[in-house]
Amino acid sequence: MSDLSFELPQEVEETRKRARDFALREFTNELIEHFDETEEYPNEIRKKVFDAGFITIENPWNMLVTMEEFCRVDPGIGLSTLASVFGSEILLLYGTDEQKEKYLYPTLKGEKISAVAVTEPGAGSDVAGISSRIEKTEKGWMLNGHKMFITNGTVADHYYLLARSAPPPSKEKRHHGLTLAIVERRWNGVNPVKLKGKLGMRATDTAEITFENVAVPNENIVGEEGKGFYIIMTFFNISRVYVAAQSVGTAQGILDLLLEYLAEKPASFREMEYVQFALAEISALIEAARNITYKAATKVFSFNPDPALTSMAKYYAAEIANQVANTAFKIVGIEASGSKLEKLYRDAKITEIWEGTSEIEKLVISRMILKKIQEVK
Amino acid sequence: MSDLSFELPQEVEETRKRARDFALREFTNELIEHFDETEEYPNEIRKKVFDAGFITIENPWNMLVTMEEFCRVDPGIGLSTLASVFGSEILLLYGTDEQKEKYLYPTLKGEKISAVAVTEPGAGSDVAGISSRIEKTEKGWMLNGHKMFITNGTVADHYYLLARSAPPPSKEKRHHGLTLAIVERRWNGVNPVKLKGKLGMRATDTAEITFENVAVPNENIVGEEGKGFYIIMTFFNISRVYVAAQSVGTAQGILDLLLEYLAEKPASFREMEYVQFALAEISALIEAARNITYKAATKVFSFNPDPALTSMAKYYAAEIANQVANTAFKIVGIEASGSKLEKLYRDAKITEIWEGTSEIEKLVISRMILKKIQEVK
C-alpha cells in the first residue's frame, strides 16, 4: 500500500550475511588482539577482503552493510580493510580517464591503496583553514605542507590531497582557492610518519605527513583548480554515511557482546528489570541510528545527497555508539575487563571525531535549517 | 538500486498536505485555547474532520500522517477528533458481520463515536490485572466493573470493553479468561463521569465509568470468550503506532514553534552556536523518531506487526517529544509563557503514559530480545 520500505534488496542482505560470516571467521580474537597490540596494518586480511569481493563501488549498499557487519565484529580491522580504497569516489566523480586508469582502477582491483589527505596540524574540522600550499611552477605544481591524522598515511600508494593554490579572496570566502591533487607516497619530498598510541582503531594506519618541494604534474590535479573544497565536501557527504555505518556496526557489536554475556549467565540475571530496560533502550537507539543512516544513504547513493541528513546520521550514530558502550559497561562492569567490549569502547570514540566532528555535523544541520528560515523571510 | 525507500506514496503525501492545511485553518488559536480552557469535547471540529474525509481506515497511512500533522498543530483537538473511531480495528479484525453493521460502519461514517475501555483504577498498564467481571446469565451476560481514564468515555456511543469472564487458571496465566464485549453507553447501569483537570490534552474526553449489573447480549461478545487479552494486545500493536505518530507530530510542532520564535527575532540570535546546536539536536531526534515510527507502521499496516518495533516507536517517540520540549524551553524561556509551546509541553507528557507506559514498552522490547537468547540456547 506504500512505497515506503525498510527492507534492503535481497542481494544486499546476502552480502551482509556473507560479510558477517567472513568477519566472524577471519577476524579471530587472536588477530583482533594482535593488531590492537602491535598497531600494524592488517594487509593480509585486506587482501582476503578483496579476494572475497567485498570491496566494490558498483553497488555502494554492499560496501555499506559490509562496513556495518565488519565493524560489528571489529571496527579496527573492518574499517582498515574497507578503507583501502578510501577517497575513490573523488576520482569516480571528478577524475579524468587517465587519472581513473592510473589510480582508481588499480585501487579497486586491490593493487593499490589510497588515502585522503585533508586534515592538518592546525586545521582539523576547519577544512578551509588548511595551510599546505600547492603552487604553479613552469612544468607543473610544487607542493609544500603538513598533513595530520591521515588514515592509510604510511601504507597508501597515493593521496587525494587538498592544498591552497591561491590566497582566499576574502574572509568569508576562505574556502576558495583550494585545489585537490593526487600525490604519490613514494615521490621525492613526501615523508609519512606513522602515529602510534591511538586510544582505539589501532589496526588502522594513521600518519603525519610532511611534503617538501614535492613536484606534482599537471595531470594529477583533480577537477578545477581552486575548487577543491567543493570536491572534498561532496566526498565527505559520502564518506560520512560510511562512518555512520561504522558507528551502527560498533553499537550493534556492543549489543551482541552484552547479549553473549547475558546468555552465558543464569537466566535470573538477565530477567532483572534493570537489565531488561537497558537492553530495550540500547536496541531502540541502535534501531534509530540504523534507520537514519540508511535514509541518508538512500539519498547519497541516488546522487541526491541531503547534507543535513548525512550529518544527522554521522553525528547521531556516533553518539549512540558511545552511549551504548557506556550502558553496556554499567551492566557488565569489571567482568568486561580484557574483553572485546573494552576494545569497542575505545574504538567507538573515534566516530565522534573523524570525517567531521559531531560539532561540525551539528553546524551543517542547523545551517540547512536556518537557510529555510532565511528563505521564508 | 535498492528496495529501500523512505518516501511515502504520493497519495499519502497529499493527504499529509491536506491535513496540515486543514489543521492550520481549522485549529485556530482561539479554538485551541477554548478547548484547553473548558475541557470540552470538540464535536463540531470532529464533524468537519469527518466531512473532510480524514477519518478512514482504508489506507491507514492516511490516518497516520493526519495524526502527525494534526498533533503538530494541536495534539488535543487533533487526537480527539481522529480518535472518535478509536478501537475500530478491533471490529475490523475480530467483529462479526452484524457487529460491523451495527457498530463499526456507523462509526466510520461519523455517526457514532467509539471508545476502548480497558484500564481500571487498580490496573493501568497491567491489563491482565483488571477486575471488572462479565458473567454468563440465562439470556446473555452481566457486566459489573469500573473503568478509568477512558478516552471518549462520556461522548462515545459504545465501548469495546475488556472484563474477566473466568478466574485465571494460574498465576502465570493471568491473561486467560478475559473477554471483550461491545457495551453501549446508554444502557442501564452504565455510568460515565467526566474526569476534569488533566495536565494537557484537555480537548480529549476522559472518563471514569462504572458498570452495575449491565446486561450485555450474546451477540455483543467480540471474538472468542476468554481470549480478549489477545485481541486487545493486537489492537495495542496498532494503536501504539498512532501514539508514536502523535509524539512525532507534537515534537515537530515544538520545533515549528521554536523556528517561528527564531524567525521573528534578529538573525544574530539564531546564529549563536548554542542555538544552532539545539536546533541540530532536536532535528536529528525528530528524524530518528519519525523513521522508527514509519518502520513500525510498515509492519503493522502490512499485517505483519513487530511488537518490539512498535514498542520502540511508541517509547522512543514519546521520549523525544518530551526531550524536545525541554530543549526548546531552554532557548525560549519565559518568552514562551502563554504560548502554544507551553501547551505542547503539557500535552506531550501523556505520550509516555497512555496506550502502555514507556516502562511497559521497554519490557515488551526486552522480552523479544531475551526470547532470542532463549531460542539460541
Added chain:
Amino acid sequence: MIEQFAKEELENVAQKIEKEGISKDIRKRLAELGLLAATLPQSENGSGIDRRSFSLVLMTIAKYSASVAYFTYLQNTLVNEILSKAQKRKEEIIKIASGESTGTLVHDLNLNFPQEVYIKGYELYGSNSFVILPDADLHLVLARSESPSYLIMANPVKIEKKKPLGFRAISFGVASYKQTIEEDRIILKDADSLLKSHFFDTSDQIAAIALGMSESAVEKAIEYSKERKAFESYLYEFQPISAVLTDMKGRIEEMKKALMLSEVVQDRILLKLNALELSRLASRVALQIHGGYGYLEDLGVERYYRDSMFLTMLSSNYIKDIKTVSKEIISPDAFKI
C-alpha cells in the same frame, strides 16, 4: 518551626492555595514568622535570619507549597535586597514585611529580548508581558532610558492576567505603564546591573526552592510506589523504579550539601541551573510513576511538572546564565560565537 508551619498550615491547603491564590491570612502568617523581611537586620524591621537559614526556609516551604515559597522569595527580594539597599521607602518595607501589601519586580533580565518599558524625563511608559504578580500593590519597574536604567516605583495603568504554566496561586501577566513619576519614586539608578547582580547572587535561593520541590515530588512518588501495585507487586519493588527514585534522592542530597557551601556567585548560578534541571526531571519521574493519576490535578503531582518548568522560566535564562559564568571562569571572551 518553619517545618511545622509549612506542614500544618500549608500541606493540606496547598491545592486550595493553587486555586484561590495566596490569601492575606497566609501573608500575615508569613509575616508573623518573620519570613517576609527575613534577612533584613532587626534594626531595619527585619528578622535578621542569616542567608543560609533563609535558603533552608525556602526549601522547607517549597516542599509543601512552591507558590508560597516563590512568593516569599519575591517579597524578600523587594524588601531585603532592593528597597533596603536603596535606603529608601521605609514605609513600603514595613507594609510588605507585615504582609499588609504585596510587591513585585517588573524586569526583563531573564528574557532574550528586552521588554518595552522606558523612561524619558519623568515620563514612564510601555509594558512588560511577563510580569509575576502584576496585581501587587507595589510595582518596582526596571525602566530603560537612553543612558542608564532606572528602577521605579510605579502603578500600572493596566494589567492583563494570563493563566500561568505554574505557580497558579500567583498571578501572572502583562502590566502597562504610563505615568509621570516623582523624583522620590526612583529607587535605583543603573538598576540594570544592580538587579542582575542581585539575581545572580540569590540564585541559591531559587536552587533551594527547586530542591524543596524535587524532594517533595520524589517523596510523593515513593509514597505512591508503596501503595500502588502492578502485576501483583508494589511499584517500588521494580528495579527501574527504585533505581530512579534512589538516584533522584541522591542528587537532591548532593545539591542540598552543595547549597550549604556555595559562597561564590558562579557556584550559585550553576547550582541553580542544576537544581532547576533536577526539579524538572524529578517532577517528570514522579508524574510517570503516578501514571494516569499523575496526569490529573487531583493528586497534586502534575503541579510539580508545571511549577518546575515555570520556576525555570521565571528565574533563569540558560544562555545568559551560562554565558555569565563562562566569562568568569574561562575567559572574558568565552561564549562569544
Added chain:
Amino acid sequence: MIEQFAKEELENVAQKIEKEGISKDIRKRLAELGLLAATLPQSENGSGIDRRSFSLVLMTIAKYSASVAYFTYLQNTLVNEILSKAQKRKEEIIKIASGESTGTLVHDLNLNFPQEVYIKGYELYGSNSFVILPDADLHLVLARSESPSYLIMANPVKIEKKKPLGFRAISFGVASYKQTIEEDRIILKDADSLLKSHFFDTSDQIAAIALGMSESAVEKAIEYSKERKAFESYLYEFQPISAVLTDMKGRIEEMKKALMLSEVVQDRILLKLNALELSRLASRVALQIHGGYGYLEDLGVERYYRDSMFLTMLSSNYIKDIKTVSKEIISPDAFKI
C-alpha cells in the same frame, strides 16, 4: 604540601609512570609523606590524617596521576581499614606503610558473579580473574567456604597479567591460589560483609579520585581551548564548548562540596556513582575538544577516558550499589524485580 608533591613529583612524569609503573621511589615518597597509612592513628604507626583530609589528598593526587591515587587508596584500604581493624600482622602494616612492600585485596564484590576462590579446611584454592596489582607482595584474598567467608593472607601460585583498560601504571590480571594456609594467615572471618561495608564506607574516597580526574580533564580541555583555533577563533569562544566546560566545572564544584559533607554511607555511595559518571563524561568531553590529538596518547587526554571507565569498573557495580541504597532509603523490599 600534597599539592606541591603531586605537582612537582608526579605531573611531569605522569605519562612515564603509566608506562613504567609506580616505582619503589614513588612508594617511598608516598610513605615519607605519610600517605600509605594515612588515616591510621599515629599510635599504630599511621599518620592520623582525618578522613576528610585524606579524601582531599586522593583528589589532589588524582589530578596529576590517577594511577598513583588509586594505588594510595588501595594500600590504605589494606593497611588502615583491614589489617589494623583485624588487629593483626603489625609487621605487614609497617612494610606497606613504609612503601617497602605492596599489598592487594583479591575479592569479587563488584562482580555480578562470584569468582572461584575457596577455602576448605586449611586448603585455599581457585582463582580470580579480575585482580588489581596481582604482583603485589601481599595478597589478602576473600575466600568462600560453605559457611562464612574468610579473608586470607595468601601467595598466588600463578599470576597472569593482562593489559588493563586504565591505570596502566598498576598491574592487573588473574591470580591463582593453591596452598595450605596456617591459622594465623586468616585475617577475618565473615569477611564478605565486613569488606562490603568497608567498600561502601570508603565510597567517598573513590568519589574523590573521580573528582580529581574530572577536574584535571576539564582543566586540560580549558587550557587547550585557549591554545587551539578553528575557523580563526579560539575554541573557548565557541558557545557550546564554553557551555559544556562551564557546566562540568559547576558539577565538579558541586560534588566537591557534597564530598565534604557526606557522612551517611548511602550518600557516599550515590556520590561515588555520580562522581564516576561525571569523570567519564568529563573525559569524553575533554577528548572531544582535543579532537584527533585527544585520540593519541601523547597528550595524555585519552588516558582520562580509559582511567575513568576503569575506575568505574574497579570500584562500583551499578546494580549492586543502587540496590544497596534503595533497600536502605526506600524499603528492604525495593529493587526486587
